[in-house]
């Protein structure tokens with residue numbers, strides 16, 4: 001690894017794992033985390049989990065797997081430029097969506113609704129549960145036994161109530177910062193913004209591909225998009241259709257990455273933290289410039305209105321909520337319908353939530369069809 005900036009997370013100075021292990025001979029601690037994540041069952045399931053479009057709507061839309069790979073690519077490339085820990089950002093990026101239910105946010109909302117009286121359901125907390133407890137592959141411990149730094153990056157948000165609960169078991173764990181009002185490592189902050197950068201760009205692509213968004217709408221509503229569109233045409237007047245869209249999106253990602261790297265480098269120069277720990281006690285240092293932040297917010301608002309709340313997307317969302325809610329009721333009423341390692345757990349509701357959260361879109365759909373006799377997504 002090229003030399004790290006003094007505020008980067010040094011794998012040799014990791015706060016370590018909950019269960020002590022002998023160091024790996026050929027890999028540093030964060031490379032080892034990344035490898036464990038890639039080999040996990042939850043990671044393989046990401047290929048059949050979706051965010052906006054359900055799998056059967058087409059083969060070319062993003063899934064959570066390709067989204068996670070795009071986030072990892074963007075975050076690694078920025079980390080390299082900034083002299084930060086590339087392996088750590090890769091590990092966090094590949095794990096950041098492991099706790100998502102089938103069918104994206106619709107699935108999560110339905111599960112949260114059913115879990116209201118039992119501690120609720122939140123995908124960030126679930127991602128941490130997956131790597132801390134639910135993966136069952138190692139002889140000596142449950143979960144993947146990842147380092148503190150990777151777990152800290154995975155736990156992106158956490159309510160005060162949940163942080164207090166988590167800190168009861170692990171007072172200096174990744175939830176402690178939410179009680180102290182501290183930031184995570186720079187690498188964690190970077191993945192967080194790389195996530196937003198990736199989905200904003202690829203949801204435009206998927207939105208246009210689906211026919212639910214027209215590029216004219218984007219040009220009309222978003223000055224940033226219009227500017228890049230004009231720039232692309234000025235350089236390549238013959239460009240049209242999807243190739244023009246790709247060229248604009250390439251410019252959009254480039255502009256966002258350049259701005260983020262530049263603004264962050266400047267913020268670090270001014271704050272001059274002594275080391276990676278000092279970063280945690282400062283305000284967030286990974287950021288876009290105010291001008292670009294405002295344009296990104298406008299893009300996010302646009303996508304919310306024009307795409308995520310498009311009637312066709314909402315219809316699928318409604319089906320997804322029903323599938324998850326009806327599965328929950330069926331398993332709660334008869335736990336024997338679940339595999340034994342879930343069906344025999346004493347914490348029944350949490351076991352049902354863990355089981356459903358682990359499902360892929362199509363498994364949930366088939367299981368729902370098997371248990372209720374209806375296929376909501378047919379036709």
Ligand code: MG
Pocket residue numbers: 067096097195
């Ligand atoms: Mg994401």
